[in-house]
Amino acid sequence: MKTAHSTQTHVPMINAARLSTRLHAMAQIGATGNGGVNRQALTAEDTSGRRLLLEWAAGRGYTSAVDPIGNLYIRRPGIRPELSPVMTGSHLDSQPTGGNYDGVFGVLAGLEVLETLDDFGVATERPLELVVWMNEEGSRFSPPTMGSAVAAGAIPLDRALATLDRNGVNVGEALAMQMAELPPLAARPLDARGYAYIEAHIEQGPILEDENCDIGIVSGIQGLHAYQVEVRGAEAHAGTTPLRHRKDALVAAMSLIARIRSEIADPLDVLRFTVGKFEVAPGASSTVPGKVTFLIDLRHPDPEHLAQTGAKILRLCSGQVENCGVSAKVLLQSTPVQFDEKVVAVVREATARRQLKSMRMISGATHDAKYMAGHTPTAMIFVPCEKGISHNEAEHARDEDLAAGAQILCDAMLAVMSVEKN
Amino acid sequence: MKTAHSTQTHVPMINAARLSTRLHAMAQIGATGNGGVNRQALTAEDTSGRRLLLEWAAGRGYTSAVDPIGNLYIRRPGIRPELSPVMTGSHLDSQPTGGNYDGVFGVLAGLEVLETLDDFGVATERPLELVVWMNEEGSRFSPPTMGSAVAAGAIPLDRALATLDRNGVNVGEALAMQMAELPPLAARPLDARGYAYIEAHIEQGPILEDENCDIGIVSGIQGLHAYQVEVRGAEAHAGTTPLRHRKDALVAAMSLIARIRSEIADPLDVLRFTVGKFEVAPGASSTVPGKVTFLIDLRHPDPEHLAQTGAKILRLCSGQVENCGVSAKVLLQSTPVQFDEKVVAVVREATARRQLKSMRMISGATHDAKYMAGHTPTAMIFVPCEKGISHNEAEHARDEDLAAGAQILCDAMLAVMSVEKN
Numbered sequence: 001m002k003t004a005h006s007t008q009t010h011v012p013m014i015n016a017a018r019l020s021t022r023l024h025a026m027a028q029i030g031a032t033g034n035g036g037v038n039r040q041a042l043t044a045e046d047t048s049g050r051r052l053l054l055e056w057a058a059g060r061g062y063t064s065a066v067d068p069i070g071n072l073y074i075r076r077p078g079i080r081p082e083l084s085p086v087m088t089g090s091h092l093d094s095q096p097t098g099g100n101y102d103g104v105f106g107v108l109a110g111l112e113v114l115e116t117l118d119d120f121g122v123a124t125e126r127p128l129e130l131v132v133w134m135n136e137e138g139s140r141f142s143p144p145t146m147g148s149a150v151a152a153g154a155i156p157l158d159r160a161l162a163t164l165d166r167n168g169v170n171v172g173e174a175l176a177m178q179m180a181e182l183p184p185l186a187a188r189p190l191d192a193r194g195y196a197y198i199e200a201h202i203e204q205g206p207i208l209e210d211e212n213c214d215i216g217i218v219s220g221i222q223g224l225h226a227y228q229v230e231v232r233g234a235e236a237h238a239g240t241t242p243l244r245h246r247k248d249a250l251v252a253a254m255s256l257i258a259r260i261r262s263e264i265a266d267p268l269d270v271l272r273f274t275v276g277k278f279e280v281a282p283g284a285s286s287t288v289p290g291k292v293t294f295l296i297d298l299r300h301p302d303p304e305h306l307a308q309t310g311a312k313i314l315r316l317c318s319g320q321v322e323n324c325g326v327s328a329k330v331l332l333q334s335t336p337v338q339f340d341e342k343v344v345a346v347v348r349e350a351t352a353r354r355q356l357k358s359m360r361m362i363s364g365a366t367h368d369a370k371y372m373a374g375h376t377p378t379a380m381i382f383v384p385c386e387k388g389i390s391h392n393e394a395e396h397a398r399d400e401d402l403a404a405g406a407q408i409l410c411d412a413m414l415a416v417m418s419v420e421k422n
Numbered sequence: 423m424k425t426a427h428s429t430q431t432h433v434p435m436i437n438a439a440r441l442s443t444r445l446h447a448m449a450q451i452g453a454t455g456n457g458g459v460n461r462q463a464l465t466a467e468d469t470s471g472r473r474l475l476l477e478w479a480a481g482r483g484y485t486s487a488v489d490p491i492g493n494l495y496i497r498r499p500g501i502r503p504e505l506s507p508v509m510t511g512s513h514l515d516s517q518p519t520g521g522n523y524d525g526v527f528g529v530l531a532g533l534e535v536l537e538t539l540d541d542f543g544v545a546t547e548r549p550l551e552l553v554v555w556m557n558e559e560g561s562r563f564s565p566p567t568m569g570s571a572v573a574a575g576a577i578p579l580d581r582a583l584a585t586l587d588r589n590g591v592n593v594g595e596a597l598a599m600q601m602a603e604l605p606p607l608a609a610r611p612l613d614a615r616g617y618a619y620i621e622a623h624i625e626q627g628p629i630l631e632d633e634n635c636d637i638g639i640v641s642g643i644q645g646l647h648a649y650q651v652e653v654r655g656a657e658a659h660a661g662t663t664p665l666r667h668r669k670d671a672l673v674a675a676m677s678l679i680a681r682i683r684s685e686i687a688d689p690l691d692v693l694r695f696t697v698g699k700f701e702v703a704p705g706a707s708s709t710v711p712g713k714v715t716f717l718i719d720l721r722h723p724d725p726e727h728l729a730q731t732g733a734k735i736l737r738l739c740s741g742q743v744e745n746c747g748v749s750a751k752v753l754l755q756s757t758p759v760q761f762d763e764k765v766v767a768v769v770r771e772a773t774a775r776r777q778l779k780s781m782r783m784i785s786g787a788t789h790d791a792k793y794m795a796g797h798t799p800t801a802m803i804f805v806p807c808e809k810g811i812s813h814n815e816a817e818h819a820r821d822e823d824l825a826a827g828a829q830i831l832c833d834a835m836l837a838v839m840s841v842e843k844n
Contacts, residue, residue, distance in 0.1 A: 203662065204659050204661075204662045205659060205661075205662025205663055205664075206662075206663065206664075206667050207662075207664070210667075222661065224661065226707060234811070234814070235519070235811075235813055235814040236810065236811060236812070236813070236814065237626040237627065237786065237787055237810075237812045237813050238694060238696035238698055238719045238721070239626070239627075239644065239646065239694055239719070239721050239785075239786035239787040239788065240625065240626040240627030240628075240694075240785075240786030240787050240810060240812065241627055241628070241694070241786070241810055242627075242628070242691045242694075243688075243691055243693075243694070243695070244691050245628055245810060248696075250697055250698075250700055251683075254676045254679060254680065257676060258676060258677075258680065261673075266665075269664045269665055269666050271665075272660060272661060272662075272663070272664075272665070273665070274660035274670075274707075274708070274709075274710055275672055275711075276660055276672075276702075276704075276705065276706050276707045276708060276709045276710060276711060277702070277705050277706060277707045278672055278700075278702040278705070278711070279702075279705075280698075280699070280700040280701075282517075282518060282519055282698075283698065283699050283700070283701075284517060284518075284561060284698050284699060284813070285648060285696075285698045285699045285717040285719050286560075286566070286696070286698060286719055286787075286813065287517070287696075287698045287813045287814075288696055288698060289697075289698060289700070290814070295707040297660045297661075297707050297708055299660070299661050363661075363662075364659065364661035364662030364663070365659060365661045365662050366661070388658065388659070388662060388663060388667070389658070390659055390662070391657075391659055391708075391709065392657060
């Protein structure tokens, strides 16, 4: 075996066919029949996915462990086992109608890195670790990125274990059921710190495809505010009530949203303002709406811009609009995360060496890397996905893009070992 | 007993206390606890309401019958049973969050007329009939005024019976269940024709109150067009998708409605434009809406104005709006209805004789009287309701106004017998 830095003669090349085969195998587990998967956290399907991954890992002699919240750690030893590991990871759980790449790609790209190093006989000073985070999606148990949040101390373990799904099953019970179905795993304390963490993921947006880029060098995750707005008018008969007498909550809500959109308009198109949930009551064709409730999802990479925009929205959503009362409450105010510039530079240099077309970008979606960044130098690698479609069974990414992403992950995990920490 | 025309010595006076007591009793059936009722067509609550009415009718010896679509007919015999009856009627079904007067007042005012004539020992040449129409509101089974439409031949019986509610129960099944719970009723063919039809109803609008009038002499019903509009965009991730890339169906729908409102604006405030049902899919906070479906309710008393406005709306609802596809379909195009001027005159003269302040008006809401007017000389009597609030649990009408309306109904039903038909 050779160490990664001692020679340039063997540049480890990942096995694109193996990666593709494994992505297809994983897509069978929880397949919905409509091109996607339903493999929600700690379900039987999630257990099957983890079992398959553990079999592949055991086949190469890697050791596996689990922490108290159900994050799996698959370890390839280093020459100096006392050193902290270089880590990668993502998730195997999916949305109820999820795609075949969201999360899975990062996990299988990580496994591919470990195996590639074995294929090429490369020994590394530091151990390598692949983490499979518990419940990234948050669709069965809320909130999302639960496993990485607990490992980072952002959510107390007890509270996470007590989280109920809609059938009244809690995370602790569901996790115990999963563990009973998996091969015995070493217990590991709740500590996910490493020398560095690099996560590969599909972009879940259209920017890389639009810019004709192979790789996104992800320098951070934008912040997210969520607000619930209520507009209160008065129900009235649609046939009899003159417009001047009405307190039409729908008309007021539309006017309010138009005003917000106009006042926060961002010519750079970096700000993300979305009203995705919008409910009109009582919802009868011949009744003037008495109440509208809607959610605002607001994101921006710059914490100050986000805070100012959020405050402006809250001001607009109070008092009276078009004869109706308006109020808003804050559901979530999560600040933007900046990744480690040294690790980001390692990813950028890796794409340059491979002569791939890349761009620096901010992640619009949240990821487990957000919590890793709190305690471990972190970056992410994005690969394009078709039309940016994700959280959708039609999600698709090309084999060559996935292979390029796995290769950059491999190169960057090796290169980051020689970077001195700040 | 005396015949109505043979003497002026006994002017039958309705019993306001009895009417009020019965309105309160009926308001208990399906009471929501918030001041209103949920007594939708052919539900257990509707059955209970009909059972109570049938008990009151049987207590006075009136005979009851039901037609194949579930309209109830309560008959007080005439001296000459071969003559066609003078009819009144309304409905006992309510909106899901309905008030205590909409429909119920007309039914109980009709019963009050029959009983008053008995109290005063008045025999009439013609029979009197009180009809309780099936499914006036259309909230459980669409469309509204179903029973009167079927009786008038405007909707085929088979189609009406096959209409499904949101749980997949059809009208025929629900009606059979109701019949099994009611005392046995004589079957009556599908024919609601009478000598005249006069329906009493709360105004459901603010005009009588604004004009300080006791009685509205209703000369017709404005026309109603209903359209279903679909706006098709594309679902996308709220965090990752730049606004310029979005096909946000909610943004497009709001822009479309604002444009329609601006282009059809009526400075006279006679046109009624309402979007009461408005549904956003998939309705997830972090997903850009892919589809919006909404209903337009459009009303105007002038048939040409209504037709032109409807055509303008259909033009605006086709093609592309803000990057999304838009299409509309016509659910209903009901032209304005003119009531019979002789029957309208009878109502006007009755209010004059009682020295009540009245005004001629067009009904903004639709009523079963619309279909009756197609085959039987028809008019309506409106009484004021507080602030015009209706289709709302806060709906309220004053006892003295309700009593005045019932008295005019009584007077007009007697007087109309001596009017010769055209």
